[in-house]
Amino acid sequence: MNMSLLEIAESISQETSGTTPASYRRRLEARPGLMETALGMAKLIGHYREGSSRAALEINEALTTSDLAQYASGMLIDREIQQNYPALPTQWPKFLTPTTVKDFKPKYMSELVLGAQVFKDVPERTGYPMAKGPRLAEYPISAKKTGLMYGWSFEARINDDLDQLLMVPNAFPQMAVDTEDDRGLRLLINLETGALNTGFFNAGNGNVGTLKLNPTNLQTVVTSLRTKRDPDTGTIIPSGRLQLVVGYALEAEAERILAAEKLLVSDGNGGYREEPNPLRGKVDLVVNEKQLGESWIVMPKPGTAIRAPFWFAKLRGYESPDFRYKADGGRSMGGGDVVATEGSFDDDTVWFRGRHIMGAAHGDPTLTYGSDNSGV
Structure with a gap:
């Protein structure tokens, strides 16, 4: 079951050990002032999703006046994206056998077939008979990088178009699982017509x-x-x-x-x-x-x-998608970094990016x- 934003906010202070980027982010996020703001933003976003117009006004005011509220909102969206991905249904595990690869080079799924041989009787003081030599069949598989970007514009933020921003936590994880299915299921069928994949189901393979x-x-x-x-x-x-x-x-x-x-x-x-x-x-x-x-x-x-x-196949250590927003807002004239949710230096857009590494064969x-x- 998916966690609510409030539950996500309450869990952010947990799981801060380790050296991974996610753990580092959580250590930065586990501050009393930020936690209080995150809980408040989670409640507001929850009310907005339930249809409250007052919550929409309060969210917009917070995002346009408070750096802390902007950071807390981005933090909540990041965590919601991460927890939504494994909760979404996907089709490929019904048909494909999972494996991992250590890099982007092809990995050969070697099928070393000794056959259904049985042990032979070994008379006293005689050597063991040799097994028949194996037949080696190899099937290469490699992981590839996939991804997309989406931008929440400065104009959309000023126009209170919060739906554009809040659809990201659902849309990006769905894109990731849809990509998995697209790569995996095309090994079996043509997804547009339902016809069998003739590269696999053919007379040469006898299947x-x-x-x-x-x-x-x-x-x-x-x-x-x-x-x-x-x-x-x-x-x-x-x-x-x-x-x-x-x-x-x-x-x-x-x-x-x-x-x-x-x-x-x-x-x-x-x-x-x-x-x-x-x-x-x-x-x-x-x-x-x-x-x-x-x-x-x-x-x-x-x-x-x-x-x-x-x-x-998934790349070892990168089995789950990586979701980020771009923090290149530059620095204010009075000094100090500009928070990511203010938009990029170049075009005022808040950019979200999803990356997923996988392969099918x-x-x-x-x-x-x-x-x-x-x-x-």
């Missing part, structure tokens, strides 16, 4: 088709994935926990297929007979809330199979199947 989603076809796909053989040893590759991935268009049909206790099966004489549903409890249904159209995918649940089909296609649902 694409046109089968219509129904009990018989789904059972065929599941059986095929669970019986894939290691090319080196001929033994079955553990498939992990399989999941059926659909968008809203196929959600109801997928639920009927997986939840049914009995299925009608042809008896070969023009009639049907009831049989237990072999898929019930064996396959998870996962709805991709950003998937258009009727394509459907069967793949391992992240973290359950050694051959992960999709990877998502395809892995092993062996345990996947995708269909456009156009067949029979």
